[in-house]
Amino acid sequence: MEESIPKLQQNKVNDKRPQFGNRVLSNCDNVFQHNSWDNVVWDEEQQKLAQIKVNENSTIILSDEKIQKYEKAADKYWDKFYGIHENKFFKDRHWLFTEFPELAPDVVKQNIKQPLRSTSENTENHQNIHIKILDVPSKKGSKILEIGCGVGNTIFPILLYNTDPNLFVYGCDFSAKAIDILKQNIAYDTSRCKAFVLDVTQEKWETPFEPESLDIIILIFVLSAIHPEKMKYVIQQVHKYLKSGGLVLFRDYGRYDLAQLRFKKGSCLAENFYVRGDGTRVYFFTQEEIRILFTSCGFTEEQNLVDRRLQVNRGKQLKMYRVWIQGKYRK
Template structure:
């Protein structure tokens, strides 16, 4: 299985009505960081599109666990194998049908992940006249798009974005709803954005988008779960790696190796950013019997798959890949359809994990 791009806040292909849920934005298009709008009076629930950090009652959590248990009988092994081997077909068909009409650009990214926005660049303390190239490469991460160490750390000019000073890779880019907001928002000339997806159809849609700029972006087809396949980027060259509702599309048994492989692409100090489905999210509770592949892992009606995480599971994946926790939190959000007077409980997990700055014995000798 590879890394197609799932849709945040939308359940796909279940045979039920598809809901495009509104962003919880404030006036003038500015979206406050989650965790700032609290529902203190239940009578005011329909005053806004969404409420943050909504605590579940014991009854709600019990009902959610019961619902998941009722529909957790796994499909036969041969059927599961079919969904695994045909994953490419299912996602290509999905993007062929929907193209770029189904998605909304993720402008909330820069609120939750300011690492993607333009940054200042203080001179690294370790960059002194006595420092040599190896010292800098091993111990001094870039601290912004204008880093002065970049020219000293890379001699290979053969890969796309080799001369860039701040590199971002999104895995599972879909039709570019993360990539294009980054390119539009971050105008630093040193920025270069890579993006890849399992689906060749999705990547072609990115490349044919009028906003695609080959001078600032490189889109390519890649199977995240194929850890033997090479990336067009050398190890140790990325400042930020983004996973937005994509790891959940991978088979659970392939997640650890995939994250460990991605971690090798990061520079010391580089950051891996993730936002994905949490356990007992509304999308999980909507699955009927006959859709479960394994525990908390399901197949939608269109053949695409999705897993629902806990914080501990994600923490273990990142730590086992040698990364350090910066953030790991649950976004429990109550989204509201004010027109239909409906409430929808969403559970998402947001993580930031950093590659350490340790200096190797070889470098120090």
């Protein structure tokens, strides 16, 4: 919400993300001192303002005809998106090993203590430290799949930092354009990774791996693009292809994120589900929805937290609140 916001408080200790949470806004801090603040909470007034905005932008639900149009042509809208932006829209996710140290080689997981993302003057130093730490192969390989891999902004950092010679990373996306762009990247090494087109909402999956063969499946800002009625089937398939003991790493949009509050009337497809101006869709989750979704499909919850971030535009003196849900679920 880009407006006057009630006073922030420090979040409860057990709600903090274990690796981040290093820049917490206190009552005596100048909110515009940094570009972002971690682990913030909202008071009742701010929560009510957010709900009012959601109520307003949800008053008009699109017709069944339009809803079906966006469902049937979902891959075409994402093809168009990647055709316009190619690989320039997303930044590589160098924060992955801070949030998800499971993606690093086993031998160095315990050494990952410093955030990859830091103040601008220290970012390069922190990343150099991590490249050095992670450049240690382990004796045990892993098979990783990213669903909704896009143009590889998660896959390529994994391949760069995790030099385990036995590691193999798969990536799938239902946008053929995204997969084409990914394969053109000079970092695409077919001896260590394979990208392929797959619509995970379809009944039958054609994959280059067998059921119960994957160690980790990554779902980062992808489940939100799927119709809510099809989400459970996707998670059931995820369970099918993971090994016993395998892990899902999840991160996606949370309820009342800035992106949800910015929608105008006439963009709502269903409750908390919207279509953007470019035809792509997005859902906004609660922690409980994610918990029920995974546990009802046979997973055990290891992490489920809300990542509330305050981002500021110091030049325009604007406050922008981001809300993401992060979880880890074990088969």
